[in-house]
Amino acid sequence: MYPPIEPFHSGHLKVSDVHDIYYEQCGNKDGLPIIFVHGGPGGGISAYDRKYFDPEAYHIILFDQRGAGKSTPEYCLEDNDTWSLVSDMEKLREHLGVDRWILFGGSWGSTLSLAYAERHISRVLGLILRGIFTLRDDEIKWFYQNGASYLFPDYWEEYVAPIPEDERGDFITAYYKRLTGTDEEERLRCAKAWSTWEMATSQLKVNSENLLRAQQDTWALAFARIECHFFINKGFMTPNQLLNDAHIIRNAKIPVTIVQGRYDVVCPAKTAWDLYKQLPEAEFFFVHDAGHSAKEDGTAKKLVEACDKYKKIISKN
Structure with missing residues (x-):
């Protein structure tokens, strides 16, 4: 992983009458935009989450979702749902003057990334997903x-x-x-x-x-x-919604990478495999000595490799 870095800018964005979300910008302001979508929901971001990305190549954006981390009010459930979070991402993108970005999300972060991509595919350059979760019963x-x-x-x-x-x-x-x-x-x-x-x-x-x-x-x-x-x-979705609508991502022909711990018991591999069946052109990697966490060595290595590859094959224009 890359060395620790500090944000060059951070702030709060008012996204509703109730919620303000905290966000950070790191790396190269003129680089390839990538947004880190944290898990949970409710997990929040940390300094560790900045280390997957080459700071010279990427404009790295991280944010705390409603009620999580430094967003306010803390652990608030009012007006807190999937589609409000998707809307927050759009508001943040517009606020930062980003045209399109790569989505990087694991666990619930993969859920929210898929939901965002299926609603705003024209704003997505690529998807790097880990520990897939689609919130089916x-x-x-x-x-x-x-x-x-x-x-x-x-x-x-x-x-x-x-x-x-x-x-x-x-x-x-x-x-x-x-x-x-x-x-x-x-x-x-x-x-x-x-x-x-x-x-x-x-x-x-x-x-x-x-x-x-x-x-x-x-x-x-x-x-x-x-x-x-x-x-x-x-x-806040219909049954199987994310997999049913995955054709939106496939038809856009954007690059997708799926990284899945073989022994993930939080989000078992079947869900990642089900997504791969809907996105057969995607890169799919099993990490054979890992569970759910992005911090396990094999998983972190694959995620960094994917980011390093994307910075070479994707143009932000």
């Missing part, structure tokens, strides 16, 4: 109800602990009731349990730094509340 049930639990039974016990036995037939609904409830102590306990489950399972080997992150009050509340809000509302 089976994907949610696998991770939050029954599936990944068979692989991580120890951490699953911690995830189910805050929920009474008689509500465990639908963990999304049970968690949503508590994450949006008025009992602040219960809300925080549930936010940390939810976040710990995902942080524990996101890498092939459990990463203690991830677990510590899940214990940070504000981060856990944003991550858990916003994720659960999107999931209980089925991503």
